[in-house]
Amino acid sequence: MTATAVLAAAETRSRSRWRPWHARAWVPATYLVASVALYLGLWASPSGRYLIDSGQDQNQWEWFFAVTARSVTELDNPLFTTLQNHPEGVNLMANTTMLGVSVPLTPVTLLLGPGVTWALVLTGSLAATATAWYWLLHRRLGHSRLAAALGGGFCGFAPPVITHAHAHPNFVALFVLPFVVALLLRLWDGERPLRDGAILGLLLAYQIFLGEEVLLLFATGMTIFAIAYAATRPARARAALRPLGTGLGVAAAVSLSLVAFPLYWQFLGPQSYSGLLHGNAGNDLLAFVTFASRSLGGDDRTAGALAWSTEQNSFFGWPLVIMVVTLAAVLWRVPRARALSITVAVAALLSLGSSVKFDGEDTLIPGPWLLLSWLPLYESVLDSRLAMVCVPAIAVLLAMAVDRVRLLFGLPHWQRTPRLLWTGVLLAVLAPIAPTPFTVVDRAPTPTFFTSGMWREYVPDGGTVVPVPIPSPGDTTALQWQLDSDLDFRLPEGYFIGPGQPDRRGIYGAMRRPTSVLLREVRDSGEGRDVTEEQREQAAEDLRHWDAELVVLGPHPAEDALRYTVEDLLGPGHRAGGVWVWKVR
Structure with missing residues (x-):
C-alpha cells in the first residue's frame, strides 16, 4: 500500500462517516473567498469597471456573452453573426465564445448585463477549477484533505492560470478536466467502460464548448503522462488497453454525435479559416525562474520584459522550480511521481517554441515544438501555453510530498522543529507566487x-x-x-x-x-x-x-x-x- 493510501485510510478511520457538510465545505469556501478577493475591484461595479491588464479582451468577451444571449432569446444561430464585420460576419464557433457558460448564463446577461456575466465567469471559474482538482486529489487519488487543498489551490491559482484570469476565461474555466481524469482512471481500472465512456463523451463535448485549445493541451499532457506511466508498468498497461479502448471509443462516438455540426461549422462554415499562425511564441528560458507580474514576488518591469501580462504561462519562480526538481529526484522510484516529473519536463521543453529564447534574445537553437507545430490543430496553438500542462502535474507532486512528510511527522522521533521547518519551506516556495488583486480602472462612459x-x-x-x-x-x-x-x-x-x-x-x-x-x-x-x-x-x-x-x-x-x-x-x-x-x- 502506498504512503498516500496509508494516510488516507488513517484519516478515514479517524473521522465520522457522516461528517457534517460544513466541516467539508471549508476548502471550497476558502477558494471562493480568495477568488472574490482578487476580483473585488471589478465586483464594485461590474458594468463600470475594466480589468486594465485585459487590453481589449474584456470588451470582446462581454460582446460575446451579449450576442449569445441575444441568439438564445431570438432563436438565432449562435454560431454566426453579422453584428460585427458586417456584411461578411463572424464565425462565432471559430472564436472563443464559451457557449458552455454563455448559454446557461443568458438570464444573468439579460437581467444584469454582460459585465456581471464577465465577472461571474471569471470569479466562479477560478474557485470551481480549484474545487474540482481538490475533489480529484482527495476523493479519487486518496490524498489527505490538507494535501488535496494545497494541490487544488495550486491548480486554481497558479501563475499560469492567473495570467489568463485577466482576459481569457476559457483558460480559467478548467473545472471539467479533473472529472475527465477521474473517468480515465476508472477506465484504466476496467470499471464499466460503456457507462464511463458515455459520461466521458458528454464531458468532452461540454469541454469543447468551454475551450477547445484547453482540451488539446490537456490531451497532450495526458498522452505524455500515459506513455511515461505505461513504460514503468507495461503489464498493467497491456491489461488496461481493452477497457480504455472501449471507453474511449464510446466517448468519441457520444461526443462527436453532439459536436459534429458545430465543428463542421467551425472549420468549413462561413468565415471559417484554415489555421492561426503566431510565429515563435515560445517561453523564454528565464521565465521559468521569474515571478509573474501579478505574483506577490513579481513586478511588471521584470516579467513584462519576458512575456505579455496575459501570456506569462511559465512564470513559476525559482523556489518552486528548485522544489519540483528536488521532488522529482526524491520520488523518482514512485511510478506516478516519475511519470508526473517526465510530463512536467516534456511540457516545459515543448513550451519553449520553435527556437529557444533566453533573456529576450533568440539563441537560434531549435526547440522541440518543431516536432508538433506542423500537425493539424497544433498549428493554431500558442506554444508558450504548453507550460500550463505542468500545473496539475506539479500540484499532484506537491500533494504527494505533503502526505509523505505528514507520515514522517507521525513518527515518535519527529519533533516540533522539523515540522516548523517544513511549513517554512512551503511558505517560502508558495508565498512569492500567490496572486495579488487585479487592477481595475473606471470604464470610459458611452456617449x-x-x-x-x-x-x-x-x-x-x-x-x-x-x-x-x-x-x-x-x-x-x-x-x-x-x-x-x-x-x-x-x-x-x-x-x-x-x-x-x-x-x-x-x-x-x-x-x-x-x-x-x-x-x-x-x-x-x-x-x-x-x-x-x-x-x-x-x-x-x-x-x-x-x-x-x-x-x-x-x-x-x-x-x-x-x-x-x-x-x-x-x-x-x-x-x-x-x-x-x-x-x-
Whole structure:
C-alpha cells in the first residue's frame, strides 16, 4: 500500500462517516473567498469597471456573452453573426465564445448585463477549477484533505492560470478536466467502460464548448503522462488497453454525435479559416525562474520584459522550480511521481517554441515544438501555453510530498522543529507566487448619443453605424457603444478571428478596407490628412460595402485629426449627443 493510501485510510478511520457538510465545505469556501478577493475591484461595479491588464479582451468577451444571449432569446444561430464585420460576419464557433457558460448564463446577461456575466465567469471559474482538482486529489487519488487543498489551490491559482484570469476565461474555466481524469482512471481500472465512456463523451463535448485549445493541451499532457506511466508498468498497461479502448471509443462516438455540426461549422462554415499562425511564441528560458507580474514576488518591469501580462504561462519562480526538481529526484522510484516529473519536463521543453529564447534574445537553437507545430490543430496553438500542462502535474507532486512528510511527522522521533521547518519551506516556495488583486480602472462612459437612443433618429434597427476609427483588435470602444444600444445596429470590421487572404489563414480582426487603413493611420499619428479625390471615391465605395447609414466620431485623443480627415472625405458633420455624426447619403 502506498504512503498516500496509508494516510488516507488513517484519516478515514479517524473521522465520522457522516461528517457534517460544513466541516467539508471549508476548502471550497476558502477558494471562493480568495477568488472574490482578487476580483473585488471589478465586483464594485461590474458594468463600470475594466480589468486594465485585459487590453481589449474584456470588451470582446462581454460582446460575446451579449450576442449569445441575444441568439438564445431570438432563436438565432449562435454560431454566426453579422453584428460585427458586417456584411461578411463572424464565425462565432471559430472564436472563443464559451457557449458552455454563455448559454446557461443568458438570464444573468439579460437581467444584469454582460459585465456581471464577465465577472461571474471569471470569479466562479477560478474557485470551481480549484474545487474540482481538490475533489480529484482527495476523493479519487486518496490524498489527505490538507494535501488535496494545497494541490487544488495550486491548480486554481497558479501563475499560469492567473495570467489568463485577466482576459481569457476559457483558460480559467478548467473545472471539467479533473472529472475527465477521474473517468480515465476508472477506465484504466476496467470499471464499466460503456457507462464511463458515455459520461466521458458528454464531458468532452461540454469541454469543447468551454475551450477547445484547453482540451488539446490537456490531451497532450495526458498522452505524455500515459506513455511515461505505461513504460514503468507495461503489464498493467497491456491489461488496461481493452477497457480504455472501449471507453474511449464510446466517448468519441457520444461526443462527436453532439459536436459534429458545430465543428463542421467551425472549420468549413462561413468565415471559417484554415489555421492561426503566431510565429515563435515560445517561453523564454528565464521565465521559468521569474515571478509573474501579478505574483506577490513579481513586478511588471521584470516579467513584462519576458512575456505579455496575459501570456506569462511559465512564470513559476525559482523556489518552486528548485522544489519540483528536488521532488522529482526524491520520488523518482514512485511510478506516478516519475511519470508526473517526465510530463512536467516534456511540457516545459515543448513550451519553449520553435527556437529557444533566453533573456529576450533568440539563441537560434531549435526547440522541440518543431516536432508538433506542423500537425493539424497544433498549428493554431500558442506554444508558450504548453507550460500550463505542468500545473496539475506539479500540484499532484506537491500533494504527494505533503502526505509523505505528514507520515514522517507521525513518527515518535519527529519533533516540533522539523515540522516548523517544513511549513517554512512551503511558505517560502508558495508565498512569492500567490496572486495579488487585479487592477481595475473606471470604464470610459458611452456617449449620450447611444445611451439615450438618439442614434435611432439616424439609423433604423439593423442598420450599420461606422465608428471612427473603425473597430479593430486594438480599439474596441465601439463594441461597448453597440452593447449599450442593445445590439440594435451593426458594425464594420471589429475584434475576432477570421480568414485572411489569399490562403484563408486566420488573422485577428477583418481584412481592412482602404478607408479603414487611412483612418487608422490618422489615429496612430494624430495628424489629419488632406485626402485625394480617389480616396473620397474609395470611401464612398467602402461605405456602400458596409451598408453604412451613419459615420460617428466619439471622444478620442486624436479627435481633431480624425474629424478633419472625415470632413475632407464626407463633408461637414454636426454635433449630437456628445459625438460628431455624418449621415451617409
